[in-house]
Amino acid sequence: MKRLSIVSLKMVKEATLPYPSNVIRKPQDAYDIARMFIGDEDREHCILLCLDTKNKVNAIQTIGIGTLNSALVHPREVFKVAILANSAGIVFAHNHPSSDCNPSPEDLKITERIKQAGEIIGIELIDSVIVSNCNYYSMKEHGFL
DSSP: OOOOOOOOOOOOOOOOOOSSBBBOHHHHHHHHHHHHHTTOSOOOOOEEEEOOOOOOOEEEEEEOOOSOOOOOHHHHHHHHHHHHTTOOOOEEEEOOSSSSOOOOOHHHHHHHHHHHHHHHTTTTEEEEEEOSOOOOEETTTTTTO
């Protein structure tokens, strides 16, 4: 006789991050939150800001940690937490420790993959933001979204 696993899923709040507003109205808002979370890291960190229907951040999660100049990210990890958080939209953000916020070809490719996956699932990619300790690059502001 084989055994079948019966499972349940739940999100666990690990910590909170003090911030004056939890609403994303413009790319600068996403940058300010992401910079507090990953702005000073010494290697690439990819995070997800999960948003409700009013663009309020209801969850932040680290999606991946990489090396000095790259991090492996797959849409399934991105949308796993977005679905659990009942997100209407997401902002994907990652840092460039070099302080050069210009997107690489890989940055553009993963942004497009996340956008396409979100369209299928029904969770909108609001923006993809590259963060450094002093500046940012918004894919939305530059016409990639």
